[in-house]
Amino acid sequence: MTSPQLTEHRIPADAFDELAAGTGGAPVVRRLVAAQYSKHLLLVRGVLEAARRAGHARWAAARRAYDLLAAVQAQHPEAVAAVLRHPSVGAWARHAVGTGEGVEQLASVAAAAVVRAGVTCEVDVPMTGGVVTIPSLGQVTLPGASAAGDATATVHSAPDGAEVSVEGVAVRIGGAAPGWAGLRSLSAEAGGRSFRVLVDDLDPHRMPGSGNLRSRLSESETERWQGVLQEAWGLLARNHPDVADEVAAAITVFTPLTAPDQGLSSATSRETFGCIALSTPPDPHTLAVTLAHETQHAKLSALLDIVPLTRPDDGARYYAPWRDDPRPVGGLLQGAYAFLGVAGFWRRQRHHESGEDAVRAGAEFARWREAARTVSGTLLTSGALTGPGERFVARMARRLDDWRREPVPAASAAIAREAADRHLTLWRERNGGAGHVGDVLRT
Template structure:
């Protein structure tokens, strides 16, 4: 079948050999669409699957078997590792995917994540019509961290015109009721956005505003599928009219004039980015290669399923996950045709003023019998109208900005603030964010540390010439090693106490010489043979990520030749490092590892009990004995199993955030933990009583770390004016910044116990319910105090409003009366004790 369809898809032979000889290589698949159910519970009259040219769905099994799921997951894992992908997306699709049932969905999500493991970040989403999106499904998606996109075409009249049940009943009421549950309750973090098919009969601005009722984080406006053989409704290819372009332009003008953050409209943002010279991230516009592949319910590998609108067999490849890998699909001419960009376009598109922005439109919309897909889009005039309008609007904005800058001369120098994508901000504001958000925060932290490192180099000038020379030499070596072994330099600079030291240098409280240890650590990790001059301190020579040389005096040399042991020589003698740098040797204390893995999710930490700067997080423990270190490992494995089973997002964020666990001295009873703003990536903790305490510590401290890193990019509170407030988790009055970070951390604690209470029995269940009630109420109280304080920036107000929205929904969830009474008694006792020390807490500010 694959051979039969190739000629219709691409007139003449597509010469892959010539393409490869010219330097072109296929782009690996990054989006995997799994058709887990082939039927639908609605009968939408515009559906390309059931109502258009390709009717092979009738031959498909209704439901994907578990064996097919497993084979698909294995193929995805191999594709990820073969191409060293760092991130993929898996979309559960149909038909209506929720018809597959919760058990198959759970199996599919778990199987893919297990097969990919830690090789790449796996983002999983589901696209549904929303009719079956009830509370049990939302709980399942919350547990599995599955993002939900819902199809909604506007208000009731506009939606029900096409999206009906087989008996003619509209579906808007059911979809809207479930959407409200998704959009306004504790599941909002799962809400990926709305998909709306454009209908010319629906007023554009009213339709857009009807979608805004659900506060979607994003809206995708989709053009009805059609082509030159079967034009879409209201589109006459023989006229110059552009009805769809006019419709979308009206929505764009309304969207562009709204306050920032109302919602993201992907089509508009893509065209804006293209107008500014950025690559596209969507196949709707632009020339970026398509990188998605479909697996049908029977396991056949197919091209993107929108091609079903062209002709029967347009998506066929002749491949099956049971016998073929995804690289076989990459080798097909039909895949190449969707990845070669400008070369796939006809001469009319290449000569068009907006051809590289439009990119010929969606591939499926270009089909014409006899010439295949090498045609302009059937929406050519509509796309020209919309793209030209947005391009011109962007040009006007750029010109206004330049004029404003010219008039404002002389300009004061300003520190350019790092940015956070809107969807990341919203995910973090709702208490989560996942791996994607943490990766953005690491991007911010790495930029900040590089700036601080440059400051260290410059600060060395104000010391003596010898220090300046050492700092410049070390900085140059780091830069050189980074060019050849970037991962090794990144690991060193990511080490948490590097941030502590660099901040101290910037504040004038630390020496610049430890930069030599950074260069030495990078050279050792990369096995760079050049000798590195290093300077130790009273505690020896600490090499970030590796360990400490105990016998060290003055200055010394580190040699790390690839074919010889690493040696570190100083006036105190020469220390030879072991092959495994994390083991001890005479004169050497290695940083030991803590590792845990469960169901393909792994956590890798360094157990730091020798860094001189580890005291920043509390009273540090002395060097642990082997038995004490093994106790930490055992407890961590149990805690990690608990997190991965019941708190996937916490586990994912912990694995992405944390690099180091630093043991600190225990309190008289219980456990204590902390994070340090400058030491992003570290958690400081005393030995936990059990795995639950360690698991909730991760939920708590990762929240602290996330908020601190977010605040580096987006200030959330105004400068401290001395105002102090009541915090239900502290005995001392807190400034607004401290109050906010505490509220955000305890939002994470409440979320942990909210999930954990469903997996406990007896006294443990009572404790979990009590903790949930206590911390949701405490965080809600503080959110109100912060909202009234006047000490938040505009972005801080947005963050607190999102937090409060989540907490209000949680406070409506039932809690056993015994747990509720216990939580209230603890809260009242704390408030009375605080009042006795500091006066009436109320919520009013008091001056320090």
């Protein structure tokens, strides 16, 4: 493929410092998004090269798929970009490069671009258990196809639509066609700001390593997600406009998770930039702070692909005030950066609450500013940061020091202290009473 956006990516010093302070804004996030697109281009090319070097049995088919993708890119670059930016494509490509498995899925990536572009052609694609996955678009279940084993189906594309067929049985792609399950979208608009995400509850690579992926949302569940998202987006747009802009620039996909006993589960992965995996949001406030939290993770993961901030893991593990288990330095940094964002959210949101809600919001601010600052100190004395990492965490610490000087009501401070003390006590019981905050717990 031609790669006009495949350039060297750098982060200017001022943008780096803005990110370190927990912000950056949409322009800086768009730099990170561009770097991630280049990463996906490299990974897809890497799939082809890995197959060639290994003498893979699917090498010739992979070459044809890659050439087709390049031909579509020349005429319809936006169609190829929409597919290659899709988070699961990056996860699949990384897996294929690392293991040599799934090389044949390159044909499905090419087919997705062909269908999006409305190009007239046919593409043979892998089918597993009678199901064909078309990344960024959806899945086809072919009636009568074998439910066991692997086979090949054919995507037939034309300007007026597309279908998938095998052994004379065809399923139309799009709409409410029987056998077709398309990715649905959620959207919200408030205060002149808009946000749109796909709900990927189908792709096998949508969140690698997750043990609590759930099956496809029902129509009623999708409607519930839409309603909560609209309210959460309104809250962000009104009270946290800069965060809203970053979320809109970075996040393109939600992946549903199985709900925990209470609250909300959420996660991001360095392999699936742009995707937030989450359980059904219980309320708009929870979803709003989750978007702020997980976007911080996404920003840091993308930055780490450009600038290494930590040295190789030396086995040391540390206390994190938001986890039940001892954490390595990389995980500690991710958590501190995410909770810098959470503290910033509650710092602003407390001024838009009243009564007991204001007390709770102040407690959240007090707890997480202290937790993130304590862990920043641990990181700075760990000896495990690179030079840029030390600059990054020092900037985080300065921002948190500024926030620590801001008064909170006594009731909020008491709730924060009690919650922090309770977490540390339970953590010590769970981990054998080990250590003080900041101590190296294990090597």
